[in-house]
Amino acid sequence: MEPIYTAENTYAAYQLNWSLALFGKSELPDPALWLDSLRGATEKDRVRVLSYHRRSTNVLQFLISTLPHTSPAEIVRVVKGRLQYLVRDCLPHAFRRNYHVQSTGxxxxxxxxxxxxxxxxxxxxxxxxxxxxxxxxxxxxxxxxxxxxxxxxxxxxxxxxxxxxxxxxxxxxxxxxxxxxxxxxxxxxxxxxxxxxxxxxxxxxxxxxxxxxxxxxxxxxxxxxxxxxxxxxxxxxxxxxxxxxxxxxxxxxxxxxxxxxx
Missing domain, CATH: 3.30.70.1290 (Transposase IS200-like)
Incomplete structure (x- = not known):
């Protein structure tokens, strides 16, 4: 049975915000070196970095805004992947596998x-x-x-x-x-x-x-x-x-x- 309501024919009103924490294997580079570039890169994936907070030398926390088609897993993939690429020269394997992503509003x-x-x-x-x-x-x-x-x-x-x-x-x-x-x-x-x-x-x-x-x-x-x-x-x-x-x-x-x- 074909669905009536699809992504193509349905309009969404939304406010979708997420807190994302990433954990480095060691001290991470100064955000002044990568934050603006990260924002530009994730925008291409329709994931917007609204704010950033450095919890410790190796823990980064972000406030993220997304569109309705984006899952929390996709947020982690986009932000972590884009940031790893930006710091690859000084830290080829910057992050631990674990993460914390949480809806907020x-x-x-x-x-x-x-x-x-x-x-x-x-x-x-x-x-x-x-x-x-x-x-x-x-x-x-x-x-x-x-x-x-x-x-x-x-x-x-x-x-x-x-x-x-x-x-x-x-x-x-x-x-x-x-x-x-x-x-x-x-x-x-x-x-x-x-x-x-x-x-x-x-x-x-x-x-x-x-x-x-x-x-x-x-x-x-x-x-x-x-x-x-x-x-x-x-x-x-x-x-x-x-x-x-x-x-x-x-x-x-x-x-x-x-x-x-x-």
Whole structure:
């Protein structure tokens, strides 16, 4: 079955920021020698270095901005590979294999969780029975901490995302059976993909999803998977707008991590 929503026909609004730490085998060269060149090189891969902080003589931390098609694993590959090339003459094998890449954003996971949990109160329905139905079918898994980094083969990562999709044509779904089917489809999709799903804020005309995924998955691939699986509930009809929002978050916001854009 062909997907309805694809990278080619879907528009994304997004704010995708990441903290990346790389670890040198020894003291690394002065950033004045390579930082501007690194920024220019990674821009070619649509990975933007917003700021840099030297944690120690051999630990570098970056604030990164990306487009929706870029996964955390791709961020590591691009920045580490480009920087290794720039310092190759003085350090042919500059970096250890391990890394730490973590999603971050303007709001912490706790703030965002409260925001999504309050969606039914923020957008009340005129019909009390529909409002009661929506309040009853919200999803939360209190055992899932989406802000906790995962230890992978060579490093730690956190790929925590808020995905928001909206119904097409200002349409409101108020049938309890269909609303439950949409919620259950999102839960099943998360289980199949091995996403850590913490909350679904399901409303009559849009849905918020908070989850974390593997280091190799991009925000784009996750959003499109959710959209096509929701469409499947409706017989693969384009019930959603050809657009979505994707935002990163973590246990700390950008300011608390000491990573300010500059």
């Amino acid at each position: 303007a709001a912490t996971s706790k703030v965002l969780d409260r925001y999504v949990a309050g969606q039914t109160a923020k957008h009340p329905m005129a019909d009390a029975s529909v409002q009661t139905c929506l309040e009853a079918i919200q999803f939360e898994d209190v055992t899932i901490d989406v802000s906790r980094p995962v230890v992978g083969t060579y490093g730690q990562y956190l790929n925590a995302l808020q995905i928001v999709v909206e119904n097409a044509g200002a349409w409101h779904e108020i049938r309890e059976t269909q609303l439950r089917r949409v919620r259950d489809m999102i839960v099943r999709t998360a289980g199949k993909k091995k996403w850590r799903l913490s909350r679904i804020g399901l409303l009559s005309n849009h849905v918020h999803v908070l989850l974390s995924a593997s280091v190799t998955e991009s925000p784009q691939s996750i959003a499109l998977s959710l959209m096509n699986n929701i469409a499947f509930v409706y017989g693969m009809k384009p019930v959603l707008k050809y657009s979505y929002y994707a935002g990163t978050f973590g246990s700390y916001n950008r300011g608390a991590m000491g990573l300010h854009e500059r």
